Amino acid sequence: xxxxxxxxxxxxxxxxxxxxxxxxxxxxxxxxxxxxxxxxxxxxxxxxxxxxxxxxxxxxxxxxxxxxxxxxxxxxxxxxxxxxxxxxxxxxxxxxxxxxxxxxxxxxxxxxxxxxxxxxxxxxxxxxxxxxxxxxxxxxxxxxxxxxxxxxxxxxxxxxxxxxxxxxxxxxxxxxxxxxxxxxxxxxxxxxxxxxxxxxxxxxxxxxxxxxxxxxxxxxxxxxxxxxxxxxxxxxxxxxxxxxxxxxxxxxxxxxxxxxxxxxxxxxxxxxxxxxxxxxxxxxxxxxxxxxxxxxxxxxxxxxxxxx
Amino acid sequence: xxxxxxxxxxxxxxxxxxxxxxxxxxxxxxxxxxxxxxxxxxxxxxxxxxxxxxxxxxxxxxxxxxxxxxxxxxxxxxxxxxxxxxxxxxxxxxxx
Numbered sequence: 567x568x569x570x571x572x573x574x575x576x577x578x579x580x581x582x583x584x585x586x587x588x589x590x591x592x593x594x595x596x597x598x599x600x601x602x603x604x605x606x607x608x609x610x611x612x613x614x615x616x617x618x619x620x621x622x623x624x625x626x627x628x629x630x631x632x633x634x635x636x637x638x639x640x641x642x643x644x645x646x647x648x649x650x651x652x653x654x655x656x657x658x659x660x661x662x663x664x665x666x667x668x669x670x671x672x673x674x675x676x677x678x679x680x681x682x683x684x685x686x687x688x689x690x691x692x693x694x695x696x697x698x699x700x701x702x703x704x705x706x707x708x709x710x711x712x713x714x715x716x717x718x719x720x721x722x723x724x725x726x727x728x729x730x731x732x733x734x735x736x737x738x739x740x741x742x743x744x745x746x747x748x749x750x751x752x753x754x755x756x757x758x759x760x761x762x763x764x765x766x767x768x769x770x771x772x773x774x775x776x777x778x779x780x781x782x783x784x785x786x787x788x789x790x791x792x793x794x795x796x797x798x799x800x801x802x803x804x805x806x807x808x809x810x811x812x813x814x815x816x817x818x819x820x821x822x823x824x825x826x827x828x829x830x831x832x833x834x835x836x837x838x839x840x841x842x843x844x845x846x847x848x849x850x851x852x853x854x855x856x857x858x859x860x861x862x863x864x865x866x867x868x869x870x871x872x873x874x
Numbered sequence: 875x876x877x878x879x880x881x882x883x884x885x886x887x888x889x890x891x892x893x894x895x896x897x898x899x900x901x902x903x904x905x906x907x908x909x910x911x912x913x914x915x916x917x918x919x920x921x922x923x924x925x926x927x928x929x930x931x932x933x934x935x936x937x938x939x940x941x942x943x944x945x946x947x948x949x950x951x952x953x954x955x956x957x958x959x960x961x962x963x964x965x966x967x968x969x970x
Contacts (some may be wrong), residue, residue: 645933645936646936649936649937649939649940652911652940653939653940655940656940656941656943657943658943659939673934673935675923675932676932677931677932677933678932678933681931681932681933704970716931719931720930720933720934720937722933723930723931723934724934726919727919727920727930727934728913730912730916730919731916733912734912734916737905737908737909737912738894738909740902740905741902741906741909744898744901745898745899745902755941756941758943759937759938759941760938761936763937788889847887
């Protein structure tokens with residue numbers, strides 16, 4: 567079965583990530599593809615754009631197009647509950663540690679936010695593989711970069727922990743051999759878990775790096791601040807071997823010069839979304855926008871999306 | 875005569891068994907301490923956030939925590955001996 571293509575929309579706050587991702591979704595749905603738009607931005611905008619309330623279950627806008635809003639809090643809570651239950655099952659001295667209280671604090675830990683997004687992403691990948699396109703409306707830059715960084719960072723730690731664990735197991739085997747003259751050793755659960763995590767993050771890293779599975783759209787506006795932050799996103803992703811596939815130049819004025827863009831960014835295929843006088847709210851208005859000016863926007867999307 | 879011989883052989887055998895056990899214990903004593911130290915380092919690396927150390931991405935600690943009761947207990951035990959690291963080291967090498 568062919569896997570859905572993941573399209574991520576990133577960019578500085580307020581440049582129009584939600585509107586751009588909505589335009590892509592409407593365009594693809596109208597072309598006959600099955601599209602699921604996923605809002606990973608904690609401040610969900612899609613309900614305002616489509617004048618409909620959404621939840622963490624896919625809600626249909628048209629037959630081919632559904633929207634889902636990821637509830638970060640819910641994912642963190644469910645994850646911590648699962649860990650706590652596992653601890654209750656396996657620990658015999660739970661009360662001595664007073665871990666229950668500790669868990670109330672853990673849910674506010676830095677790092678769990680992006681992991682909640684990773685959990686949601688995994689769930690969506692596994693549960694909605696019958697779609698042609700998964701369109702991700704991303705969170706603000708800092709959280710989005712952390713999201714893409716998490717597999718790489720986790721793998722660095724996992725490699726170190728794996729090496730240390732293997733040394734521990736080797737030493738333990740020597741002791742068992744000498745003391746008990748045993749030939750068989752019990753399997754180390756911690757090692758198994760570390761290996762399991764390694765596979766999980768390696769798979770995620772591969773998905774993010776693979777151009778046939780993931781495409782990153784960088785949305786920007788014709789202003790210096792947006793250019794500067796876009797450059798930082800571009801560099802940040804390049805450091806972890808993820809490439810920006812398209813620039814979405816949103817609200818471009820006809821007379822604004824494009825040569826202000828940094829050279830590295832100007833070499834990436836670009837789509838111009840001209841400034842719209844009418845607010846782009848509602849499926850029909852978005853569709854109308856694609857058709858305006860002799861199908862100007864649609865032709866660009868045809869050229870870039872269908873070519874790839 | 876036969877019985878006496880049997881008793882002597884049995885005694886010799888059990889003495890050898892005890893000596894063997896003691897020798898084996900002695901042989902691994904240092905490795906055991908080293909193992910305990912490694913386990914402790916592993917515990918601190920994974921669960922360092924509990925004692926204010928830099929720690930891996932939170933989900934790595936949390937995912938491993940249900941399997942690491944022993945390491946947590948070891949960390950607590952270490953708190954007791956943290957004041958006398960030299961005394962602990964000397965006792966490992968049987969000095970004094």
